Amino acid sequence: MGNCKKVPVFIVLLVVMLGVPALGAAQETGIGAESSYFAKTFYILKIAPHTEGYRVTYLTTAGKSAVTYLPINWFTSAAGKAELIESLNPSVPYMDVYWQDGEFSHLRLFVNPDYNDPSWIAFPSGVNAQEEFATETLVLHYNQ
Structure with missing residues (x-):
């Protein structure tokens, strides 16, 4: 026992x-x-396409709208900073942004493929597209 x-x-x-x-x-x-990557999802209100890139109006964590510009060359495999993913899922549009060691790494932009979807709008007149899209890194406002 x-x-x-x-x-x-x-x-x-x-x-x-x-x-x-x-x-x-x-x-x-x-x-x-622990990974050196950090990811955050931003919900998109509107996307305005342009030959220079995409103007994205998104929600901040404070629930207000903010705008960022995503140069079209980021979406090429050479630059590799962004990926455009078309989806009919009701959760689109949104973008997942990734940082590595505190620095912007890349993003995935999830959009409806139908340009008649209300999320797609015309690029606003009066905006200097060349100046706005001449950026090397992502500019986001979290807590506005």
Whole structure:
């Protein structure tokens, strides 16, 4: 009867001893480790296409609207800063923005492929498109 109590303790110790090296290996390979990437989803109110890129009006975390400009060359594989993904999902339009080590890395712009969708609007007149799209990094306002 005394040996019955020792068996479960022995099994627990054996499991713990075998599990510790596996935990160390998982941490070395990055499994369960913190990523240097950070992602945030921004919900889009309107998208205005232009030959120079996309003017995106989005919601800030404060629930107000803000505007950013996404140069068309970001959407080429050479620049690789942005990806346009067409979807009929009712959740579009939105964009997922990724930062690596605190620096803008890339984004994915999810849009309705139908330009008759209310999310698509004409590019506003009076906006200097060349000046607005002449940017190397993403400019976003979170808490306006």
